[in-house]
Amino acid sequence: MSSKKVTDVVPVEEDKASKVLREIMAGDPVRIALSVLLGFIIGAIFMVVFNADVVSSWSRFGSDPSYALSTVWWTIQDGYGALFTGSVYNIDSASFLEGIRPLTETLRFAAPLIMAGLGVALTFRVGLFNIGATGQIMMGLAGATFVSTRLHMPIIIHMLVAVLAAVICAMIWGVVVGILKARTGAHEVIVTIMLNYVATSFFTYLLREPNLLLEFNGGGTPKSDNPDDSAKLGALLGPDFNLHFGLIFAVLAVFAYWWLMERSTFGFRFKMVGHNASAARAAGIKVENTFVWALAISAAFAGLAAANQGLSVDGGLTASIEAGIGFDAITVALLGGSRAGGVVMAGLLFGAFKAGSSTMQVAGVSPEVLGVVKALIVLFIAAPPIIRAFYRLPKPSIKIVESAQKAKAAKVVK
Amino acid sequence: MKLELRNITKRFGTLTANDNISLILESGEIHSLLGENGAGKSTLMNVLYGLLQPDEGEILIDDKPVKFTGPGDAMAAGIGMVHQHFMLIPVFTVAENVVLGNEPTSKLGGLDLEKARALVKEISDRFGFEIDPDAKIQDLPVGAQQRVEIIKSLARNAKTLVLDEPTAVLTPQETDELMEIMRGLAKSGTSIIFITHKLREVQQVSNRITVIRQGKVVASPSPKATASELASLMVGREVDLNVTRTPAKVGAETLVIKDLTVLDDRQHQMVDGVSFTVRDGEVLAIAGVQGNGQTELAEAILGLRKIHSGSIKVSGRDLTKSTVREVLEAGLGYIPEDRKKDGLVGDFTIAENLMLDGSFGPPFAKGLEIDFANRDRIADQLIADFDIRTPSATTLVKQLSGGNQQKVVVARELGRELKVLVASQPTRGVDVGSIEFIHEQIIAARDSGKSVIIISTELDEVLALADRIAVMYRGKIVGIVDAKTTREKLGKMMAGISA
Numbered sequence: 001m002s003s004k005k006v007t008d009v010v011p012v013e014e015d016k017a018s019k020v021l022r023e024i025m026a027g028d029p030v031r032i033a034l035s036v037l038l039g040f041i042i043g044a045i046f047m048v049v050f051n052a053d054v055v056s057s058w059s060r061f062g063s064d065p066s067y068a069l070s071t072v073w074w075t076i077q078d079g080y081g082a083l084f085t086g087s088v089y090n091i092d093s094a095s096f097l098e099g100i101r102p103l104t105e106t107l108r109f110a111a112p113l114i115m116a117g118l119g120v121a122l123t124f125r126v127g128l129f130n131i132g133a134t135g136q137i138m139m140g141l142a143g144a145t146f147v148s149t150r151l152h153m154p155i156i157i158h159m160l161v162a163v164l165a166a167v168i169c170a171m172i173w174g175v176v177v178g179i180l181k182a183r184t185g186a187h188e189v190i191v192t193i194m195l196n197y198v199a200t201s202f203f204t205y206l207l208r209e210p211n212l213l214l215e216f217n218g219g220g221t222p223k224s225d226n227p228d229d230s231a232k233l234g235a236l237l238g239p240d241f242n243l244h245f246g247l248i249f250a251v252l253a254v255f256a257y258w259w260l261m262e263r264s265t266f267g268f269r270f271k272m273v274g275h276n277a278s279a280a281r282a283a284g285i286k287v288e289n290t291f292v293w294a295l296a297i298s299a300a301f302a303g304l305a306a307a308n309q310g311l312s313v314d315g316g317l318t319a320s321i322e323a324g325i326g327f328d329a330i331t332v333a334l335l336g337g338s339r340a341g342g343v344v345m346a347g348l349l350f351g352a353f354k355a356g357s358s359t360m361q362v363a364g365v366s367p368e369v370l371g372v373v374k375a376l377i378v379l380f381i382a383a384p385p386i387i388r389a390f391y392r393l394p395k396p397s398i399k400i401v402e403s404a405q406k407a408k409a410a411k412v413v414k
Numbered sequence: 415m416k417l418e419l420r421n422i423t424k425r426f427g428t429l430t431a432n433d434n435i436s437l438i439l440e441s442g443e444i445h446s447l448l449g450e451n452g453a454g455k456s457t458l459m460n461v462l463y464g465l466l467q468p469d470e471g472e473i474l475i476d477d478k479p480v481k482f483t484g485p486g487d488a489m490a491a492g493i494g495m496v497h498q499h500f501m502l503i504p505v506f507t508v509a510e511n512v513v514l515g516n517e518p519t520s521k522l523g524g525l526d527l528e529k530a531r532a533l534v535k536e537i538s539d540r541f542g543f544e545i546d547p548d549a550k551i552q553d554l555p556v557g558a559q560q561r562v563e564i565i566k567s568l569a570r571n572a573k574t575l576v577l578d579e580p581t582a583v584l585t586p587q588e589t590d591e592l593m594e595i596m597r598g599l600a601k602s603g604t605s606i607i608f609i610t611h612k613l614r615e616v617q618q619v620s621n622r623i624t625v626i627r628q629g630k631v632v633a634s635p636s637p638k639a640t641a642s643e644l645a646s647l648m649v650g651r652e653v654d655l656n657v658t659r660t661p662a663k664v665g666a667e668t669l670v671i672k673d674l675t676v677l678d679d680r681q682h683q684m685v686d687g688v689s690f691t692v693r694d695g696e697v698l699a700i701a702g703v704q705g706n707g708q709t710e711l712a713e714a715i716l717g718l719r720k721i722h723s724g725s726i727k728v729s730g731r732d733l734t735k736s737t738v739r740e741v742l743e744a745g746l747g748y749i750p751e752d753r754k755k756d757g758l759v760g761d762f763t764i765a766e767n768l769m770l771d772g773s774f775g776p777p778f779a780k781g782l783e784i785d786f787a788n789r790d791r792i793a794d795q796l797i798a799d800f801d802i803r804t805p806s807a808t809t810l811v812k813q814l815s816g817g818n819q820q821k822v823v824v825a826r827e828l829g830r831e832l833k834v835l836v837a838s839q840p841t842r843g844v845d846v847g848s849i850e851f852i853h854e855q856i857i858a859a860r861d862s863g864k865s866v867i868i869i870s871t872e873l874d875e876v877l878a879l880a881d882r883i884a885v886m887y888r889g890k891i892v893g894i895v896d897a898k899t900t901r902e903k904l905g906k907m908m909a910g911i912s913a
Contacts, residue, residue, distance in 0.1 A: 263784060268769075269773055272773075276758070283738075
């Protein structure tokens with residue numbers, strides 16, 4: 001490739017906003033990793049600046065500078081050390097099994113984030129900015145709760161039916177968005193936000209109804225019965241660990257997503273619509289139908305997350321069981337670059353944040369630092385120029401390659 | 415004003431876009447800058463216009479070095495640029511557009527539109543532009559819009575005008591008018607840099623010619639040079655401008671279009687009762703100025719646009735109400751006029767783009783999965799057959815040059831079983847080498863018995879390929895004539911005067 005010819009060209013004309021949105025949703029791995037790193041760095045600054053020991057040691061910086069510097073170091077080490085202890089491995093524990101417990105907690109928290117994250121990621125690949133996972137999870141919860149508390153079936157079958165109910169209810173909610181978008185041209189962002197409210201209220205309404213989901217002899221609080229044991233997601237590592245079968249569903253979901261997006265013709269058409277809907281149309285693809293399909297399948301993943309939540313509780317559930325997963329899913333999808341592997345990594349990171357926040361609190365570091373880190377990571381991903389400026393990265397420009405075959409061609413013509 | 419670019423070198427990374435280019439423009443001179451897409455013309459002009467800083471070399475005005483840090487500096491020094499895509503606001507009047515950014519104000523600080531109108535009128539009269547200062551831009555034909563752009567520059571006292579591919583959007587008549595205007599401007603002392611790749615225009619109007627190839631000045635031929643001499647200099651080898659072809663051996667009437675009426679998105683009737691047939695083994699060219707319904711016609715044939723009335727039949731099968739997929743599967747191939755928008759997915763690899771419309775079944779799909787082995791095999795085959803210059807089939811299409819991108823589209827469409835090929839602007843924005851190749855492929859498709867429709871606004875292309883020519887004007891076919899019709903007559907037909 002010695003005679004490589006490279007020219008700067010103007011890419012396909014697009015307004016700036018949609019170009020940035022596509023760059024965000026496309027998710028370049030290097031930039032994402034740098035965003036995470038920068039998030040942690042700024043999180044560390046927060047920990048240091050708001051730590052009383054550090055503040056007092058720095059007021060005596062002149063007399064004891066090494067102490068002042070070491071307090072900074074120790075604060076960061078304590079904080080992120082506690083995060084590690086709470087989410088990966090506890091080195092102080094008596095046995096290996098006990099020590100690995102935090103990791104299983106991370107996995108437990110990560111599973112629903114990964115499943116819902118895959119759902120959102122799928123719609124990103126189709127070019128839809130779908131923020132409706134919350135509503136889909138709520139509808140899924142309604143289905144799962146109804147099956148698990150009102151119907152009675154043999155073990156395993158009950159659980160599978162409940163999961164299926166969650167998936168179908170969520171899919172219906174996804175299809176509603178798809179049809180509204182395809183038929184009326186309504187923007188999916190607005191539709192999904194509004195449907196989130198509707199679904200959340202609807203679920204709570206169902207929880208208040210004695211004939212539907214309200215617990216037996218329940219009063220004014222919208223709360224369901226405990227799911228039948230036959231419907232619950234069983235423990236995966238025995239009674240000593242909280243980890244349950246939801247993780248298996250998450251693993252299956254990851255493989256399903258990977259196959260769908262990387263191997264199947266559906267995924268090919270999804271990506272085609274996402275990158276260039278107008279070319280897809282000219283290639284015989286019904287773009288509107290593709291939107292409906294994508295939102296339906298995306299919602300199915302959210303439904304799995306709902307099942308994970310609704311079928312793993314002890315003692316009845318309220319709408320709070322959703323635990324912000326629908327919203328975190330957007331972040332996970334962005335952070336994961338909408339790819340199967342990336343979503344797994346992002347889900348694990350956020351799962352670790354959830355698992356580790358209590359140990360951080362015990363260590364005297366406000367776990368809200370993690371909220372800041374989380375939000376900053378997304379902010380940096382959402383504003384690529386910030387990261388480029390911070391790390392002095394070059395601006396992405398499209399290069400034209402014209403290979404060494406030019407010489408060959410010249411010969412042919414002669 | 416004498417303008418000189420002296421030893422300009424501009425590098426982007428390892429690429430030298432401009433390599434030691436020198437150019438002298440005397441007052442009242444038309445200097446043509448001839449080169450293919452990507453030869454470095456635009457880079458050079460961006461340097462001149464202050465949008466880029468040269469790595470070496472300098473710009474001199476009247477032998478004094480100047481430094482432009484932005485277009486503002488260049489404008490202040492008397493350099494005006496008319497871009498290929500007009501920078502006009504459609505809902506504003508001519509006068510408002512001309513003074514935009516440089517508004518004359520009344521004593522109270524309000525906009526003095528009277529002054530603006532007087533200015534437009536004065537310039538328009540001086541050069542015979544015939545522009546009404548109060549007309550809205552959106553109501554003006556393209557040629558007139560271009561004159562507004564020129565007035566805009568002249569209103570800022572431009573002594574040197576840079577016209578970037580100005581004839582791309584014009585009818586032959588409008589092109590002739592522009593040539594007239596350019597000569598008039600030159601006579602009055604305005605100097606012009608004329609950027610183009612159209613040889614005929616260069617011959618008509620230039621005082622001097624500079625040919626750029628791969629960032630270097632390769633020659634400064636005399637204005638009397640022949641078209642094939644200029645083309646050879648531009649491409650760097652002998653170019654055969656004429657497509658060699660045997661007389662058409664026509665067969666059955668495969669594509670039959672009857673009384674076709676198509677509306678655009680705003681419910682305007684863009685195709686108005688059009689009827690024609692295309693026989694196997696012939697090329698029917700649809701000539702016409704951009705925007706006379708050709709785009710909508712092509713989209714209607716493909717099934718992208720709803721047909722209001724009339725019918726389309728391929729081999730007797732009615733495709734009037736068919737979906738795009740059904741039309742494609744019925745054996746219609748489509749090369750869209752805007753490949754980046756409708757023909758390719760830039761972020762997909764070449765192999766993926768070659769199966770864009772083939773994801774529904776064999777050979778590219780096996781059940782629900784993509785048949786990767788087949789896909790890659792076919793991709794390698796097509797890359798070889800259609801001479802797509804790329805390091806590999808996994809290169810992203812957006813990294814290819816325009817010519818190679820177009821070859822990907824052509825390869826995809828001609829790479830499968832076809833009855834009819836509809837090619838819209840098949841060589842727009844494509845280098846001369848690729849034009850030759852694509853034209854050969856289209857003729858080969860015709861000779862293998864396919865019915866071919868070429869929709870083109872370039873008369874050269876129409877004359878090079880067509881067996882019959884249908885001219886479209888305002889949604890109607892003005893006439894269908896044979897390929898020996900003169901340029902002049904076709905030009906008249908393109909302006910709506912029927913044969």
